[in-house]
Amino acid sequence: MIAGFLLHLCLLLLFAPLLQGVITRTKALFAGRIGAPLLQPYFDLRRLWGKGFVLSRTTTWVFLAGPAVALTVPVLASLLLPFGGLPAPISFEGDLILFVYLFGLGRFFTALAALDTGSSFEGMGAAREVTFSCLAEPTILFSLIVLARISGGLSLNSLFGPHLAGAWGTGAAAPLGLILVCLFVVLLVENSRIPFDDPNTHLELTMIHEVMVLDHSGPALGMILYGASLKLMVLGALLVRLAFPWQTGHILGDVLVFLGGLLVLAILIGVVESTMARLRLVRVPQILIGTVLISIFALVLVLRST
Template sequence: MRITILQLFLHLLLLFGFSPLLSGVIGKTKALFTGRVGPPFLQLYFDIWKLFGKGMVISRTTTWIFRAGPVVGLAVPLLAGLLIPFGPVGAPISFSGDLIFFVYLFALSRFFTACAALDTGSSFEGMGAVREVTFSCLAEPTVFFVFIVLARLSGSFSLDAMFGQTLAASWHTAAPSLLLILVCLFIVTLVENCRIPFDDPTTHLELTMIHEVMVLDHSGPDFGMILYGAAMKLFVFGALVVRLFLPGTTGNMALDILLFIGGILFMAVVVGVIESVMARLRLLRIPQLLVGASLLSFFSLILLLR
């Protein structure tokens, strides 16, 4: 039981403390590529802090659903973060079948984000909502296929065990499958967190955005919570990718945690590099790429099935 409380403490610390850092690393990487200095690493911390102290402007057409969006958007990644191991630190909560709960938790946040966007009655935010729900609908099978591969390799249905000790051994026996699902999981991470090449968070044109356009009308603490929630979500998905990429342990807990943090920062750098060298895909290509990712993950599963 003491382990679990320690794990809980570490999870919360990492989630609350480190998640906004990733955005800073991504921003710095992108700035480096364009030859600028870029915002400081801690920019998102400052932004969130500033937003939490500000007043709010709310559209007259909105109802409680609009206010529920940010609340759910913060609570869901928080709870989802407790279901997965952060590197060597095991998940504080784990039970057989929690992977299904994990997937549907994010569906919950999507549900409320989309409804909150539609609540403003703006056509642009409606557009964002449509794209969000449609694209994630195609990404969901990929997540399940990835999880089945891991479940098959580990023989367990809890995320803690699937991303747990057996993963390192599985890399010896089923490297091709794991490599493929690593790619797929990374693609899912990019889609779910609205990064280039699926969504451009920094564009100035509402027509081309997905996630950012949905939260146009949020302001003040609400918007701060959305930013914090999005950062946590990136951290949660990033933790899965990093765990898949760096499954081993050195035996030393502190070193392992440092390794994990290093890994997740490295992932942020990779995301930054991708954002610098790629353009956003045409909207029609996105479903194709998502279906492609699903099929790739399905194929990796077939490699194990035979």
């Protein structure tokens, strides 16, 4: 029990920044450049955590609470989710609701920290971030409801259990495919990736997530970047467990398959960002409403087949 818990945390804390490095390297290869080393995110975190704080006199404790909560929330959410053949350290009926709203809590404090600066510019980014996330949350909830209907359970351990391997060969394959597409779109939205956002942009009229953290520096910015890497891995774990539910029967083999699936997902994100342009802001809500409708349609298909 304790060994599995520690292995679960080690996989999350040590592997998550590598996904950002794989995405950056993939984009560099598409652009014909060598690009930064795969371990560059680790170097950046070490550099930021070695610096001091620069705080405005107009901010309060909320400004520092935002990065702390943004770092803590993905760690707590990961404890509810199985990693490969490792079961979730914490599991109970209905934990899928807690999983969704843990990220809502992190988003709330990040937006609150942006508003605490008193900057209308950061307030604009916070408004956009919250709006897009409110449209993405129903997709996650309906997707989990579909998986709950298929599995017959209400915990993430049962939703993403080995039964999914058999479900892909039944009439549930079509709903599972639709849910897989919806969750991939949510992954891009929640992690501020192209085509919904650009983590490297510096254009005032198009910045969303990045504008919310402009006033953070040093260790606080390091916590935000590390929290973003953890969030990418946790949400990516949903996709990997759904797309590759087969297990080898050995914990080490299952973990390697799981980590390999995450690397493939990171490469796929890099390919999407290299081949697609960013959407206009007015198009983002339309896409998200479309994913909500698709997830509802997947639920209808499941209900009709059972």
